[in-house]
Amino acid sequence: MNQILIIEDEEVIRRAVKRLLERNGYQVTEAGSVEEAQSRPLTSFDLILSDVRLPGAPGTQIIETAAPVPVLIMTSYASIRSAVDAMKLGAIDYIAKPFDHDELLMVVERVIKQDRQQRQQESLKSELEKSYPVRGMVGDCPAMIDVFRRIDKVAPTDATVLILGESGTGKELAARALHEKSQRSQSPFIVFNCAAVPENQVEIELFGHQNEAENRRAGLLAKAHGGTLFMDEVGELSMAAQARLLRVLQGDDYDTQQETANNGPNIRIIAATHRDVRKLVQQQTFRxxxxxxxxxxxxxxxxxxxxxSDIKSLAKFLLAKYCRxxxxxxLNLSRSALEAIRRYHWPGNVRELANTIERAVILCEGDHITPQLLAIDHHITTKRLNSDNPTDSLSxxxxxxxxxxxNQDHMTETELAKQLGISRKALWERRQRFGIPREKKGKKN
Structure with a gap:
């Protein structure tokens, strides 16, 4: 039940408002002055209704004292100016007396709903920052320290960045770190997976489209205006899309309706791929x-x-994250579980580790994660590492x-995807791209 504090020196008005709100499901506390209100636990209320003119301190004084609780100012028609001044001081809104009962209830409901939504958004943002701590990426091995140093040096600039690494190593996380540490951090960060969109739709997604009815659909370049466009799996772009992207980077091909058309796009591009781009250039499949x-x-x-040792630190970090x-x-990882994690090859990298830890947390019924809950199949990577065949140096x-x-004959699509550290959708897309679709055998996977 939402709790409301009414600060009003006229007892008749105060009691009438209290009865109205209580009849509509609110729990109401009364106060005749700011001094009396300050004796209450102000932060326990969902909303404060306060008159402007009160004996002693003015009602506006409660705005700062009660923050972040929203304060709705009640005022007479003759003192609208004082209500506007109160809003400048931080009041959420005002309502003029005498007010209609339905109007008051509508304003109260709206203010409480808006405040709740704002707090939820702030909580979600905080949770995302904990889940994806761009300012505190986990790792202290020499290679990661070098990555952190490079991010700190490059982030404040507008230089384009190419992030390389196997699938699941955290390329998007690194891109977010570059964005969050840049001067564009308050502007959009747009993610585009070049491998997840059909080839004939890539240019439409990036550059937008205008149909026969002259209705223009903005592309991702326009949506990222002022911010950062992260192009994941850029090695999958068609030659046509590559040519147009190059023109954008050169400032020669941009939406003429954008304000910055004469100066080129106001956008930073960060690209990433797990493929060997130099090899693609040699093969003439990448410009x-x-x-x-x-x-x-x-x-x-x-x-x-x-x-x-980063593997152990990451495992503990992910365990705390998914418990939360x-x-x-x-929960804790048993010694044998940590050893199983250390010995495994992790072909799907951090993404596979995250999936493994999340599954173990869901299935765990005690207070320790065991190797059985991790369900790591060492046979898969051990077989590859110990083999004497040419697959040892495969791309x-x-x-x-x-x-x-x-493995497809004895593993389902879900099991294949989990072992590779990718989603079922990504597995299907790669099957199509590499020409190895799964043959239908009349049964579900």
């Missing part, structure tokens, strides 16, 4: 001029298996092909 435009600064994220998200009491694309073809 060399675009490659050099994108890699003004290049940074490489290390795979999880090369991060040493899933409203579970604090990521070749490894994906071999892994899927070797």
């Amino acid at each position: 060399s001029d675009l490659y050099f435009r994108l890699r003004v600064v290049e940074m490489t994220l290390p795979p999880l298996r090369e991060r040493g 998200q899933l409203n579970r009491p604090s 990521l694309e070749e490894y994906f092909r071999h892994f899927v073809l070797d």
Whole structure:
């Protein structure tokens, strides 16, 4: 039940408002002055209704004292100016006396709802910052320290950045860190996965579209105006899309309706890929001029298996994160579970580790995470590491092909995706792209 404090020196008005609010499900506390109100636990209220003119201190004094509780000012028609002044001091709104009962109830409901939504948004933002701590990325191995230093140096600039690394290593997290530490941090951060959109739709998504009815649909470049556009899996762009993106980076191809059309787009582009772009350039499937435009600064994220003791720190960080998200009491990783995590190869990197920890937290019925809950299949990576066949030095694309073809007969699509540290959708998309769709056998996976 929402709690409301009424500060009004005229007892008749105060009691009438109290009865009205109580009949409509609110719990109401009365006070005849600011001094009396200050003896109450102000932060326990959802809303404060206060008259402006009160004996002693004016009603506006409660605004700062009660923050962040919203204060709704009640005033007579003759003192509207004082109500406006109160809003400048931080009052959420005002209502003129004598007021209609329905009008008062509507304003009270709206103010409480808006305040609740704002607090939820702030809570969500705080939770996201905990989940994706761009200012406190986990890791202290030499490779990650080098990444952190480079982020600190590059973030304040508008230089384009090319982030390299295997799938699941945290390329988007690094891009967010670059954005959050830049002067564009209060502007949009737009994510575009080049591999998740059909080839014939990529240009429409990026640059927008105008149909026959002259209705214009803004592209992601326009939506990211003033901020950052993060292009994940940029190595999957078609040659046509690459050519147009290059023109944008050169300032030659931009929406003429944008204010910055004469000066080029006001946007920072950060690109990422798990593929060997130099090899793509040699194969003439990626433009060399675009490659050099994108890699003004290049940074490489290390795979999880090369991060040493970071694996243990990450596991504990992720465990705390998912306990918090899933409203579970604090759990611990058993010594044997930590050893299983350390020995595993983690082909899906941090994303696979996160999926593994989240699943274990959901299934855990005690206070310790065991190797059984982690359900790590060491056979998969051990077989690959100990083999004497040519797959030891496979590229990521070749490894994906071999892994899927070797295991699809005894693993479901969900199991394949989890072992690879990717979603089922990403698995399906890569199957189509690499020409290895799963054959239908008349049964569900």
